[in-house]
Amino acid sequence: MSRRPNLDPFHDDHDGFDRPGRRSRPRTKERPDYSSLPVGRVVTIDRGRYHCLVDDTAVTAAKARPLGRKAVIVGDLVHLDADVSGRPGSLARIVQVLERTTVLRRTADDDDPFERPIVANADQLVIVTALADPEPRMGMIDRVLVAGFDAGLDPVLCLTKSDLARPDDLMAAYAPLDVAVFVLALDCDLAPLRRRLTDHVSVLVGHSGVGKSTLVNGLVPGAERATAQVSQATGRGRHTSTSAIALPLPAGGWVIDTPGVRSFGLSHVKPDRVVAAFSDLAVFAQDCSRGCDHSATALECALDRAVRQGRLAPQRLASFRRIEAAGQERRPDRSSGPAQD
Numbered sequence: 001m002s003r004r005p006n007l008d009p010f011h012d013d014h015d016g017f018d019r020p021g022r023r024s025r026p027r028t029k030e031r032p033d034y035s036s037l038p039v040g041r042v043v044t045i046d047r048g049r050y051h052c053l054v055d056d057t058a059v060t061a062a063k064a065r066p067l068g069r070k071a072v073i074v075g076d077l078v079h080l081d082a083d084v085s086g087r088p089g090s091l092a093r094i095v096q097v098l099e100r101t102t103v104l105r106r107t108a109d110d111d112d113p114f115e116r117p118i119v120a121n122a123d124q125l126v127i128v129t130a131l132a133d134p135e136p137r138m139g140m141i142d143r144v145l146v147a148g149f150d151a152g153l154d155p156v157l158c159l160t161k162s163d164l165a166r167p168d169d170l171m172a173a174y175a176p177l178d179v180a181v182f183v184l185a186l187d188c189d190l191a192p193l194r195r196r197l198t199d200h201v202s203v204l205v206g207h208s209g210v211g212k213s214t215l216v217n218g219l220v221p222g223a224e225r226a227t228a229q230v231s232q233a234t235g236r237g238r239h240t241s242t243s244a245i246a247l248p249l250p251a252g253g254w255v256i257d258t259p260g261v262r263s264f265g266l267s268h269v270k271p272d273r274v275v276a277a278f279s280d281l282a283v284f285a286q287d288c289s290r291g292c293d294h295s296a297t298a299l300e301c302a303l304d305r306a307v308r309q310g311r312l313a314p315q316r317l318a319s320f321r322r323i324e325a326a327g328q329e330r331r332p333d334r335s336s337g338p339a340q341d
Contacts, residue, residue: 073244129141154180157170161186225257
């Protein structure tokens with residue numbers, strides 16, 4: 001007997017022949033446990049490969065896809081999976097970045113809204129500047145100090161090429177800030193600086209041509225960082241370091257050499273972070289009215305009151321305001337273009 005057709009106008013002869021439903025695993029809040037995997041420190045990054053040091057073994061690694069595009073930077077401590085033998089041709093995989101203690105950041109300029117993390121887990125910021133050839137720029141030093149204070153790093157100022165110019169003026173300018181200063185010349189004794197760096201993770205920042213690579217070569221035997229002379233045409237140094245690299249110090253600790261910079265944007269730094277870095281000033285700043293920017297033109301700033309009462313040295317406040325002014329440039333007048341050093 002032939003099958004009678006279904007005369008229901010809403011009946012679909014193809015009903016029941018759809019694609020099977022998409023099957024997926026139920027979501028879970030559980031995350032993989034990587035705590036038993038070996039931990040390495042990222043010492044440099046080159047064309048998508050992360051060079052790590054696991055104990056004394058140099059390991060090359062790729063990054064696991066779930067970590068995202070820019071999730072790993074020099075100085076990071078990471079959990080490594082796959083082949084961590086360090087044998088030629090072997091490749092490990094970074095599966096997790098451990099929580100960072102500090103992150104030093106900058107922006108390309110004061111109008112740039114995007115932060116650029118430079119180094120993770122450093123505790124000292126070594127600002128390297130030449131006393132001559134090229135000439136020192138206090139505006140640049142102040143900006144790097146602001147970024148260092150924001151990141152919670154202890155600042156150290158290294159003045160190189162003291163055989164070409166005297167350091168007195170720069171040392172006087174930063175004396176009220178309690179910044180440790182080391183004056184260096186060609187072939188000088190680096191023992192005092194070595195003692196300061198031992199058992200610390202110190203990141204070196206400065207212009208091209210100020211002698212960072214020469215300094216690293218003196219601190220780390222066998223580092224063989226490339227060096228170059230200052231251009232006679234522009235008075236600026238040529239870039240010799242193209243990527244950050246972390247190097248272990250013989251007596252313990254690390255130095256992280258970074259590429260030379262010609263600008264240091266501060267659009268990522270909030271004003272209150274700078275004040276908080278100066279514990280003695282922060283105590284008085286608590287009495288300021290809300291919105292006080294602590295500048296010389298601020299009305300009824302508690303810092304000025306502390307100076308009048310003899311509880312704060314005027315030189316200390318003047319030096320702080322110079323540093324803070326460098327940070328205030330991160331909010332330029334858009335109608336007049338970006339702020340300049």
